[in-house]
Structures are given as C-alpha cells and as structure tokens.
Amino acid sequence: MKEKLDREVIAMRAAKELKYGDCVNLGIGIPNLCAHFIPEGVLFQTENGALGYGPLIREDEIENAEQYYVDAGGKFWTPVPGMSIFDIVTSFAMIRSGRLTTILGGLQVSETGDLANWSTGGGALGGTIGGGMDLAVGAKKVIITLEHTTKEGAPKILTKCTYPLTAQKCVNFVITDLAVIEVTGSGLVLKEVAPGWTADEVQALTEPRLILADDLKEIDLE
Amino acid sequence: MKNKVFSSFDEAVADISDGASIVTECWGLTGMSQNLIAAVKEKGVKDLTLITHNFIPLVFFGEGEIANLTILLPQLKKLITPVVGLQYLGAGAFVQEYVEKGLEVELTSHGTLASRLYAGAAGLGGIYNPVGVGTILEEGKEKREIDGKEFILEKPIRPDYAFIRAHKADKMGNLIYRGVYRADQPVMAMAARTTIAEVDEVVEIGEIDPEHVVTPSVFVDRIVKVPDDAFGSTKRIKEIIGKMGENELIRSLLFR
Numbered sequence: 001m002k003e004k005l006d007r008e009v010i011a012m013r014a015a016k017e018l019k020y021g022d023c024v025n026l027g028i029g030i031p032n033l034c035a036h037f038i039p040e041g042v043l044f045q046t047e048n049g050a051l052g053y054g055p056l057i058r059e060d061e062i063e064n065a066e067q068y069y070v071d072a073g074g075k076f077w078t079p080v081p082g083m084s085i086f087d088i089v090t091s092f093a094m095i096r097s098g099r100l101t102t103i104l105g106g107l108q109v110s111e112t113g114d115l116a117n118w119s120t121g122g123g124a125l126g127g128t129i130g131g132g133m134d135l136a137v138g139a140k141k142v143i144i145t146l147e148h149t150t151k152e153g154a155p156k157i158l159t160k161c162t163y164p165l166t167a168q169k170c171v172n173f174v175i176t177d178l179a180v181i182e183v184t185g186s187g188l189v190l191k192e193v194a195p196g197w198t199a200d201e202v203q204a205l206t207e208p209r210l211i212l213a214d215d216l217k218e219i220d221l222e
Numbered sequence: 223m224k225n226k227v228f229s230s231f232d233e234a235v236a237d238i239s240d241g242a243s244i245v246t247e248c249w250g251l252t253g254m255s256q257n258l259i260a261a262v263k264e265k266g267v268k269d270l271t272l273i274t275h276n277f278i279p280l281v282f283f284g285e286g287e288i289a290n291l292t293i294l295l296p297q298l299k300k301l302i303t304p305v306v307g308l309q310y311l312g313a314g315a316f317v318q319e320y321v322e323k324g325l326e327v328e329l330t331s332h333g334t335l336a337s338r339l340y341a342g343a344a345g346l347g348g349i350y351n352p353v354g355v356g357t358i359l360e361e362g363k364e365k366r367e368i369d370g371k372e373f374i375l376e377k378p379i380r381p382d383y384a385f386i387r388a389h390k391a392d393k394m395g396n397l398i399y400r401g402v403y404r405a406d407q408p409v410m411a412m413a414a415r416t417t418i419a420e421v422d423e424v425v426e427i428g429e430i431d432p433e434h435v436v437t438p439s440v441f442v443d444r445i446v447k448v449p450d451d452a453f454g455s456t457k458r459i460k461e462i463i464g465k466m467g468e469n470e471l472i473r474s475l476l477f478r
Contacts, residue, residue, distance in 0.1 A: 028309075047332050048249050048405040059477040062467040067252055067459045068401025072332075074250035075476050085401060087408040087436070088275075089340055092333035096353070114356075124329050124358065125314025125321070128305040134333030137353045168356035 002201075004148070004177035005194050005219070012037045013219055014103050014145050014175045023051060025095065025135055027104035027117075028073050030145040034103050045100055046071040047131040049091045054078035072131060095131070096138035104132060106144040106174070108161040111208035113171040113183040115144060116163035127164075136167035148176035149205050157181070157188070158207045178202050180219060187211050192219045226395045227424055227445050231261040234418050234444045238262060238383060241299070243271035245339065245410045246385035248278065248291045251462065253403045255385035255420050256453035257446070260289035262297070269299040273339075273381055275332055275406050276305040279316050282472050287462060289453045292316075300326040302379070304335060310475075330359065334376055336409055341378035343412035348377045384414030387454065388437070391421045392428070395442030396435040404436060411441045418444040422456060 005013070011033035018024055020041035026034055035044070035056060043052040048071065057065045057076040065076035094100060108116040115136050119127025136142055149155055157174065174181040179202045180192035190210040193202050195218050203210050228234040235258060238244075244262070247253040262270075272294060280290045295317065306314035306327060314327070321327060330338070337349045350373035354360050364375040386407050389400040397419055399407060411417045424447050448455050466472045 046402075048252075048402045050402055057477065059467075059473055062477060063464070065463050065466070066401070067456075067463060068403060070250065070252055070402055072249065079401075085404060087404050088332070088336045088406045089409050091405075092336050095333060119313075124327060125306055125317065127313050128307065128309055129329055129331050129359075130305050131332035133331040133353045133357065133359070137355075138333070165357045167353070 002196055006177070008033055008036075009221060010145050010175055010177055013180065014143055015039070017141070017143055017173060018042045018101060023094075023100045025100050025102045025139070027102070027132065027135070029105040031103040031105055032073070032075075034145075044077075045091075045094060047088070047091055047095070047134075048072045049086045049088055050077075050083060051086070051094070052080070052083040054080035054083070092134055092138075095134050098138060098140040100135070100139050101141040101143065102135040102139040103143045103145060104135060106146040106156070107163050108156050108158055109144055109146070109171050109174050110161045111159050111188055113169045114161050115142070115166045115171050116161040117144070117166045119164045121163060132166050136170040141172050142170050143173045143175060144171050145175050148178040148202070153205070155205055155207045178205065181210070182213075184211075189213050190216060192217055194219050195221065223394070226443060227393060229446075231257045231420070231446055232264070234258065234446050235261045235265060238265065238267055240267050241269045242267065242383060243273065243381040244383045244385060245273040245379070245381040245414055246291065247387065247406045247410065248274050248276045249402065249405060250276070250278070250280070251288070251459060252401075253387050253405055253407065254288075254291060254454060255387045256289040257420050257448060258385040258418055259291055259294060260453055263289070263293050266297070268297045270294065270297050271300040271302065271381075272298055273302040273335070273379060275303065275335060277301060277303045277317075278305065278308055279311070281311065282469055283462065295320055298325055300328065302328045302330060302335070304330050304332045334359070335379075336406065338376050338379045339409045339413040341376075342380035343409060346378055348375050350374070351376045379413060381414045382416065384410040384417040386411050386417060386419040386437070386442075388419050388421045390423045390425055390430060391419055391442065391445045392425050392430045392439075394427050395419075395439035395445060396430050397421070397437035397442060398430060398434055399436055408437050411437045416443050417441055418446070420446050420448050420454075422448060
C-alpha cells in the first residue's frame, strides 16, 4: 500500500497558494491546520468580524484566552497591531466582494468545480451551512482540501456531486492527499501528484477524466 | 428624555408575548445575551420565532454556569439559522424530537442572514443574492438573472425584539461593543422593532465619544446592566475560560 500525504502535509501544500498581502478565511478541519504554514504578511479573516488577527491560542496558553477574541469556530486568537474588528455586514461585504481567498474542507468536488461540503444528506438537519456558501460564492479564489477518496476508497472528485451542493462552479484548486488539481474551463487539470504516485494511479481514483498538465510534477514536501 | 435603563431583566422582557420573534447573537460563548434569554425562559412564553447565527447546544458547560440559547428550544415554533448543532456532535439531531412535534427550521447562510436583517432594518423589499443558487436554499424562491448572473430573492427579516450583548451603553442608549461581540449585533439592533441591550456598564451621557458609537441610541429601547454575579458577566466568563483546560473535549476542539 503506497503512502498518501497526511492532513498536515495537505494543509502545508494548500498554504503555499497564499502570498504576501493575501487575506484568507480558513474553514474547519484540514484548512484550520493551514494556519501553521501561512507565509508572512497574509491576513486571517473570520466571519464573525476580524481581519489580521494573530496566532491561535494553544493548549499550553489557555490562560491567555480572552472572550473578546475568538474566530467563527470558537477558537481563541491573539490580538496584534494592525488588526481590525467590524460587524458582520462589513464582514460579508469583504467575503462576497472577492477580496478574500478561502481554504475550505470538501466532501465532494465535481468536474465543473461544484462543491459539496456541508451535508452528506440526511435532510436539512444533517449538516450545518454556516458561512461556507457565502465564502464559496464570494471569494476570489476557492481552494478545497480533502482526502482523495472516502474511507471505502470511492472517489470524492466526481463527474457530478451526489451530496447537497454548497455552491456551483466555485472551486479553483483542489488539494488532496494524492494530487493538486486545477479546475479550468476545459476540465480538471492534474498539476501535481504525491511522491511515488503516477498520474494513472491518481486517475484510477478520480471519476472524471483528468487533463495532464504540461509541467506535471511531484508535490514538493519541503 | 425617556428612561431606557431598566433595573431587571424580567422587567425588560415583560411585554414579550406568545408568538413573538426574537433575534439574538450566539457564536459559542461570546456575545450571548444570557440574562435576557434566561428571563424569557423563566417567563415561559411560547410559539416564539428565534433568529440567530448559531443554535448550538453548549454541552461543555454545567447547568447553571451559562444560560445558553438552546434552553429556549421547548418554547420555539420556528428557528431561522445557518447552524443547528455541531457536525461532530450529530448536527441537528438534538432538535429532531421538536421538529417531529412541529418546530419549523428555516436554514440560511451566515451572510444571507446578515443581509436579510439589513434589508429588514433598511426597509428594503429583499435582496437578490448569489449565495444559495443551485442549493437547497433556492427551493421555493424567485430566481432572477441580473447582468448575466443568477440570483435568488431573499426576503427581509424584521423581528419584534433584538437581544443585544454590548460592552457599554450611555443613558441615551448609544452602544459600544468589545472585540468580536460586535459581530451580528449592530444589524440585529437596527432590524428589530424593540431592541433590548444587556451591558457591562451604563455610563452618563457624553462619556462615550460620539465618534466611537457603533449602535446609535435611536436603535436601542431598553438597557439593563449585567451584575457581576449574573450570567455572562466578565467575571463569570473568565471563570469558565479558566476551567476550559480541564475539559478534554474543549482542549481538543478549541486548542489543538
């Protein structure tokens, strides 16, 4: 059995999509882990109204946690100079006006960039919508991190999503434990594969046909 | 000048009757108007419509430590929210028995809710929203193409009451918030017909710099000071946060 990338490495690769001056909103799960790998000069945004806040409070720093400084997932962060705090109308103007990049978790992504990430079905109460739909529709760049297949080995990158959608045609990049894929007008372009994996092996675990990038390469683990 | 300062939470919610709609903030522990929520629970009014950004059972805390929004569940007829429960705790499973007894749950997204409240506040007929197109949120709603892009019509929300947790009020009713307590609250205060604020501090007129006012007095009808030993007081929340390290679930969810 060949090794797949672990969640930290997926997060590290996703964080490389960000550059100095970007504003980013991180979803729950693997995206949260990206916070450890974000390059300098990237500002964090949270739906509940803060931009440019400092590092999350870790387990050994709980005594520094302050009720006034939490993100939308309830995690405490550190206030730093230059950050701003604002109301939710302003926050979603930021989100829906294409000023942010977002890294979100995913359950399924389709060939055309549709995203399903809030529910595996089970009716309206089977999942939580939160701010994911707003981010998926409004962000200038939507990066989805997920494991390439389900625990049973079924593809999560599909011709058409079977779970309830978060948004249509919204995904720009998919970063998995096997590959980096760009969603383009002509289809899904396989840009990078995990070390030791071939394009054919990745294709076998992906439902739609992948277009191989001219400069297809291995994911850089450094 | 009309006196807006009330001496008790019970008095501040005295006119809330069966069937009323209430909007209030909840992002976990922060920003919750716990004492107004507790007063409504105590009053026992029913058939309420509750509008909030998160409806989450805060299972981490002991009974009596906090007055969480979900204590109102048996009194609700309708819930409008983007979040029912937490995914890893079975999402909306905890409201299922109430849904079977007739509770209506209207799902929305965080941004959509904020905009619908703004529409309610500003007297707009609704908003054309790109969010929700092609999802369950478009069901039963008007769809329209504007400049080549698809939108769905979302109607305004104009609740009877807003419960606001602010930091400071002056006796006019001008409010300022602290940190992310601000979040949903300014738009909620504007959208409601009657706005009731519970605050850490009530100060004299002139003590808040007008440049720093976040919610102008015209949007605030009633103010109650949160006593030091009451739910959600600075002292109480500090104690709760201080104890978070003892709880393995909280450690794994919030600090790793």
